Amino acid sequence: MFTETEENYLKAIYKIAQKQGESSVNTKAIADEMGTSSASVTDMIKRLSEKKLLQYEKYYGVSLSKDGQKVALNLLRKHRLWEVFLHDSLGFSWDEVHDVAEQLEHVQSDLLVDKLDQFLGFPKFDPHGDPIPNANGSFTFRNQMPLSQVRIKNSKVYILGVRQHDSSFLKYLNDLKIRPGQTFEVIQFIEYDKSIKLLSKEGDQIMLSEKIADAIFVKSNN
Amino acid sequence: MFTETEENYLKAIYKIAQKQGESSVNTKAIADEMGTSSASVTDMIKRLSEKKLLQYEKYYGVSLSKDGQKVALNLLRKHRLWEVFLHDSLGFSWDEVHDVAEQLEHVQSDLLVDKLDQFLGFPKFDPHGDPIPNANGSFTFRNQMPLSQVRIKNSKVYILGVRQHDSSFLKYLNDLKIRPGQTFEVIQFIEYDKSIKLLSKEGDQIMLSEKIADAIFVKSNN
DNA sequence: TATTTTATTTAGATTTGTCTAAAATTTTAA
DNA sequence: TTAAAATTTTAGACAAATCTAAATAAAATA
Numbered sequence: 001m002f003t004e005t006e007e008n009y010l011k012a013i014y015k016i017a018q019k020q021g022e023s024s025v026n027t028k029a030i031a032d033e034m035g036t037s038s039a040s041v042t043d044m045i046k047r048l049s050e051k052k053l054l055q056y057e058k059y060y061g062v063s064l065s066k067d068g069q070k071v072a073l074n075l076l077r078k079h080r081l082w083e084v085f086l087h088d089s090l091g092f093s094w095d096e097v098h099d100v101a102e103q104l105e106h107v108q109s110d111l112l113v114d115k116l117d118q119f120l121g122f123p124k125f126d127p128h129g130d131p132i133p134n135a136n137g138s139f140t141f142r143n144q145m146p147l148s149q150v151r152i153k154n155s156k157v158y159i160l161g162v163r164q165h166d167s168s169f170l171k172y173l174n175d176l177k178i179r180p181g182q183t184f185e186v187i188q189f190i191e192y193d194k195s196i197k198l199l200s201k202e203g204d205q206i207m208l209s210e211k212i213a214d215a216i217f218v219k220s221n222n
Numbered sequence: 223m224f225t226e227t228e229e230n231y232l233k234a235i236y237k238i239a240q241k242q243g244e245s246s247v248n249t250k251a252i253a254d255e256m257g258t259s260s261a262s263v264t265d266m267i268k269r270l271s272e273k274k275l276l277q278y279e280k281y282y283g284v285s286l287s288k289d290g291q292k293v294a295l296n297l298l299r300k301h302r303l304w305e306v307f308l309h310d311s312l313g314f315s316w317d318e319v320h321d322v323a324e325q326l327e328h329v330q331s332d333l334l335v336d337k338l339d340q341f342l343g344f345p346k347f348d349p350h351g352d353p354i355p356n357a358n359g360s361f362t363f364r365n366q367m368p369l370s371q372v373r374i375k376n377s378k379v380y381i382l383g384v385r386q387h388d389s390s391f392l393k394y395l396n397d398l399k400i401r402p403g404q405t406f407e408v409i410q411f412i413e414y415d416k417s418i419k420l421l422s423k424e425g426d427q428i429m430l431s432e433k434i435a436d437a438i439f440v441k442s443n444n
Numbered sequence: 445t446a447t448t449t450t451a452t453t454t455a456g457a458t459t460t461g462t463c464t465a466a467a468a469t470t471t472t473a474a
Numbered sequence: 475t476t477a478a479a480a481t482t483t484t485a486g487a488c489a490a491a492t493c494t495a496a497a498t499a500a501a502a503t504a
Contacts, residue, residue: 005491027452040492042453047490059452059499090337103329109322115312227461249482262462264483269460281469281482 002051004106007075009034009044010053013064014072026061073137079105080126080133081116087127088120094127094179095170128170129161129180129217148194148213150220155186157198157218164215176206178216224273226328229297231256231266232275235286236294248283295359301327302348302355303338309349310342316349316401317392350392351383351402351439370416370435372442377408379420379440386437398428400438 002010012033016025027045031038049056053068064072082104086092092100114135117123124140125131131139144160159182162173173179177200187205188197194210208216224232234255238247249267253260271278275290286294304326308314314322336357339345346362347353353361366382381404384395395401399422409427410419416432430438 003490028450036491037493038452039454039494043491086334086337090334090341092333092337096333100329100331100334103331104326107322107325107329109325111314111318112308112312112322115308115314119312225460250480258461259463260482261464261484265461 001108002053002071005044006048006051006053007071007106009041009048010064010068010072011075013054013062014069014076017064023063024061025063030062070137073133075105077133077135077137078107078113080130081113081120081123083126083128084120084123084132085116088123093174095167095174097127098165098167125161125180127180128165129159142219144217144219146214147196147208147216147218148210150186150196150218150222151189152222153186153189156183156221157186158183158220159216160219161217162215163217169215172212173216177202177204178206223330224275224293227266228270228273228275229293229328231263231270232286232290232294233297235276235284236291236298239286245285246283247285252284292359295355297327299355299357299359300329300335302352303335303342303345305348305350306342306345306354307338310345315396317389317396319349320387320389347383347402349402350387351381364441366439366441368436369418369430369438369440370432372408372418372440372444373411374444375408375411377442377444378405379408379442380405381438382441383439384437385439391437394434395438399424399426400428 009030012030013025016029016033017023020029027038027041030045031041034041045054045056045062048054048068049062052065053071054062054064056062079101082101083097086097086100087094117135123132129144131141133139142160146163147157150157159178159180161180162170178184182200184198184200184206186196187199190196194213196208196210196213198206198208200206231252234252235247238251238255239245242251249260249263252263252267256263267276267278267284270276270290271284274287275293276284276286278284301323304323305319308319308322309316339357345354351366353363355361364382368385369379372379381400381402383402384392400406404422406420406422406428408418409421412418416435418430418432418435420428420430422428
């Protein structure tokens with residue numbers, strides 16, 4: 001249907017729009033996300049615009065059309081289902097799944113996606129806690145807040161997911177045994193630098209900077 | 223490492239060499255296998271030759287180098303492991319697995335292949351009965367003969383695999399409940415046209431032409 | 445508002461993989 | 475052994491995706 005590169009552009013545009021909370025995305029942002037030049041992005045944008053996958057106004061960025069969103073969401077669905085497979089079935093750690101899923105998401109077969117979804121038991125979230133769109137493209141939402149906002153002592157926090165997905169960040173958390181599904185107690189909040197101290201079930205104390213705590217999503221009993 | 227197309231050429235050359243029982247493969251055969259023109263094949267051959275993946279003598283065809291064979295065998299290994307996954311884990315029928323595996327085999331991750339192999343229990347044969355090379359590239363061999371050569375009445379035959387993999391042929395066999403692992407009894411052999419009549423465990427009689435019988439590999443008690 | 449900085453587009457070139465048509469070579473058959 | 479047929483290669487062109495450098499437009503700033 002579409003080339004792998006076209007798909008990746010659509011996904012990048014979707015991601016940026018999501019992150020900035022606005023549908024209009026500029027050329028530079030796409031170039032940065034794709035690791036390519038602005039000139040290349042302009043070329044590709046024109047092609048995707050001709051194929052009605054996005055609206056493009058010269059010098060004023062692009063926004064995905066209904067069709068473009070559909071492609072991006074389907075890609076996201078496949079990516080996250082494969083991550084669940086790699087993590088739950090094959091035993092990959094959560095910092096290893098992304099790069100491989102990046103390749104697997106481009107395999108074209110609706111039957112495969114359906115059967116994989118079924119095999120995995122129709123999971124609603126991936127190993128990073130991100131929601132998996134269903135076949136119609138709709139997510140399950142849930143209440144979550146950055147750990148950095150939990151500032152009340154003795155709060156119990158349940159790890160739901162993370163804001164960033166780069167391997168080094170995930171490895172850091174993994175070493176601290178912080179991963180989705182784990183529970184901690186907030187035992188200290190330092191006003192001065194907004195850092196936070198957690199207590200694990202095993203009795204370990206973990207100190208997190210505001211920056212780290214802000215990238216962790218939790219459910220809290222407060 | 224190599225492009226998907228380069229990998230596919232190497233696989234095609236390996237397959238042809240295997241089938242004809244001779245390592246030297248000519249341009250036309252590759253063009254037919256790849257569904258492309260001879261001119262394109264010549265172009266690609268030159269590139270692969272420069273990369274030391276095959277020996278090429280103008281007008282006299284090519285043969286894979288050690289490195290080229292390694293790539294082809296690894297591809298075959300990945301293809302067949304994915305076929306086992308699609309069939310055994312996801313419930314694909316054996317005529318549905320090939321096209322999807324054709325895409326999956328190009329995913330680059332040694333860790334993935336190892337983990338998949340382990341997850342599947344280190345299978346030695348794929349759903350068509352073809353041997354799966356191990357990580358070193360060596361197969362498990364087994365005694366097998368074309369069903370067409372079993373000409374003695376009351377022979378028990380155990381289906382091991384097939385010579386061809388096109389979807390329509392596999393569907394035909396599937397409808398007759400002929401698939402690897404099944405057992406039949408030879409109840410008639412017609413000298414005139416070399417056709418053969420089988421009896422299934424369920425009591426069904428199945429008539430097969432010589433052409434069909436020749437494409438089915440069996441273990442026989444004779 | 446004028447100038448500088450940043451972002452975007454255009455123009456022209458490159459690589460990969462493909463094609464068709466024509467030329468060259470090898471094989472087959474008379 | 476020579477002519478015809480088949481195969482292989484070369485030449486030239488094209489589409490996709492990329493690049494750099496130059497030109498243009500928009501945004502930021504003084």
